[in-house]
Amino acid sequence: MFKIGLTGGIASGKSTVLTYFKDKGIPYIDADIVAREVVEPGTKGLEAVVDAFGTDVLRDDGTLNREALGAIVFHNAKKRQQLNGCLKDHIQNRIMELTAHYEELHTPVLLYDIPLLIEGEWYTMMDEVWLVYVNESTQIERLMSRNGLTEEEALARINSQMCLEDKWSYADVIIDNNGTPLNLREQLDNIWDERIESVL
Structure with a gap:
């Protein structure tokens, strides 16, 4: 079984990425x-x-x-x-x-959505680690809009987690979610073609 650990910070878009693979029929474990x-x-x-x-x-x-x-x-x-x-x-x-x-x-492929994938050392049992990356200003903007937080509250939530840049060295795949939904979709289509289809 090919095990993929999905990680990223708060408001990075992990849920959107997870939904893409869920819609393709890939089973998943959601730590939340x-x-x-x-x-x-x-x-x-x-x-x-x-x-x-x-x-x-x-x-x-x-x-x-x-x-x-x-x-x-x-x-x-x-x-x-x-x-x-x-x-x-x-x-x-x-x-x-x-x-x-x-x-x-x-099951040929299993996706794990674990916020503390790196910190909790879950990455050691994964075949690959995928990081959903956004810059801090995008995180703040999304948290303020989505959760109705002040900028200070949004920053506190972001700072309560491991810095996304520190997770880069653990990642086999980096999914850049700073762009448009279409740009994200294109990246996910490529990942599907290159990394998933062959193991199904």
């Missing part, structure tokens, strides 16, 4: 979805988060209040590391379960 699953009510993951951050991060119905948790971790690197530490094993175990499932199905 897994991260939501492991903190559902009654899970050990949610229990670990509450133990670390207190009941203020819970809604009245017992579900995780993501906004409250986000407000704590986005501006505090130590708290962010603490959160990642709480959930790392739960997320890792679930991703490995899903990988085994796709291997049993003899």
Whole structure:
């Protein structure tokens, strides 16, 4: 099974890239979805988060209040590391379960959308790493427009992640998403022809 790790910063356009390959029938594992699953009510993951951050991060119905948790971790690197530490094993175990499932199905290509692909050393189990790249000004513009953030809030979110330029050395493929949607589509068509079709 050919394993591709997709990475990029916040508002880089990873979702658009993922949708392209999803529409072509390529199965994928989305770490953000897994991260939501492991903190559902009654899970050990949610229990670990509450133990670390207190009941203020819970809604009245017992579900995780993501906004409250986000407000704590986005501006505090130590708290962010603490959160990642709480959930790392739960997320890792679930991703490995899903990988085994796709291997049993003899899936030829599997795409992983993992925000912490490099930082969490997931890249070591990939055959290739694909980086979706945009410059910082584009990230800020998209975050302000898409999420209604101020420039300061957008920068805080960007700075809470590993710098995109630092990820370049890990990447086998760099997808430049600073241009138009058509330009992105052309790059993805070329990647499909050159790297995917041959392994299907």
